[in-house]
Amino acid sequence: MKTVHLTYPVKENILSSKVVLALGFFDGVHLGHQRLITRAKKIAQKKDLPLVVLTFNRHPKEIYANKKDFKYLETLEEQADKMAELGVNYLAVLPFTKDFSKIKPQDFVDQVIIKLNADTVVAGFDYTYGDKNIANMATLPKYAQGRFDIEVMPKQIFAGKKIGSTEIRQAIRDGKMELAYELMGHHYVMSGIIGHGKRNGHKLGFPTANLVWAEHKVVPKIGVYATKTMVNNTWYESMTSVGYNVTINQAKKIYIESNIFDFDEDVYGKPMKIEWYKYTRGEVKFANLTELKKQLEKDQREIKAYFAKQHD
Template structure:
């Protein structure tokens, strides 16, 4: 997959089959759209192209909006590449871009830059200045400029009944299983392993402290989760705590993973941790011994869950 970070940087080698959106989560509904553009591209000897934006348009147009997202831009890129997209255009969204009229966008971007052959878009997609143009306007532009418009109907999208908003809600409620079902893959957190207070080592549960660099990344509800990572090309399972560590009077949220059957130095490495199951809420225990006893139960539950996957 070829990636460019602005519309003017893209040079079309072939006509393109395009879809447009933020694609936060690249969930099962998004995957359905991507499958259509890649199939159409092969059928018409064109290149498939996804146009997305960063930052999220809502964060630019609705000042003061703190919107957590399911994917970092790097995670989204990796997911789209796995789906076989030929080109990803990540355009910086700003107020100047938002003021392009619908026809300017169609003519200058879709037709002149992308050499658009066909666009596949949701029935409710709106575009142009103040988002005044809709699918009917796009069909009219297609007749004028000579490209096809394929509309994904409400019935098609509602058949999977998935939205990024529903997934965010599930994660905020700690319902990782529902979120994963909607996504079609395990929700993941990517971050750098940093030094913590190393309290886990003193009770027999050393942890890797994960620092997420992107402040817009959605961190699921506090609690204990069964997780999985690939480290040095090996699958490693573990249990992760997201929370403030109230038993030791913690004051800020941390993300700590105790990997099972693994004891290597991970400091300064960037790792991706996939969340498979939520075991329990975060609790405050009366002593470190009580916490240690609970961790023994958590480990037993984790091992049982891992065994159920095999």
């Protein structure tokens, strides 16, 4: 799959051939997104056309609602990895700027959809391309003027609720990693590099890999989690703490630290990924490091037992 960064107005086609174009803001590439992309892929295969997914470099709320601290489920790179797995041929990324937010619906169709050579457009029922009262999927045929086919995906439901990125972000903030998994169809992932910590874990016999992550990512609720951690392109079972290290009086910065089971290598500065499985307890301030070590031993036993049960 190839990622293409566009400018507006789109001046030239990605491809000379017609394409099937999937529209959306695919943060998290959750089950609803996967169903939409799978549907678009089937149409592309039937018509023998490439599949292009069009997304934006930032959430429209950053502009519309002036949300400068908006938190995301995925970086663009993480999103691209999921798109490639789903068989997308091209991921087209359009900058969402203040000027772009003011374009008219007809201009979006003429200067984006048509310029990308769309044969068929696939989008969710709630996709908008301007003022939601006039630039929605119900009005798209008017602006399309018969120049491309339109496929509208209905609302995607799980346990009676809409599958949406907003709901998933809240689940992660609440430590409900199993719910996030059910809505996403995959475990929440945070990626980055391994940074230097205070080495307190090493002193306790529980060395940790400290994740340096993208600041705009959603951070799980403070506490301890059953996780899997990837280093050196290998996944290991692990336990991960999200917290302020309150026992050793570091209460200003959140740390994400993984104790990787059956692993003892120097990996500072290397890439790292964490898959989040289950919240096990909150952060506790212990009287001393001896009490903390006892709790870490208990955490490790419980989390190893959790993973052993998953394998049964």
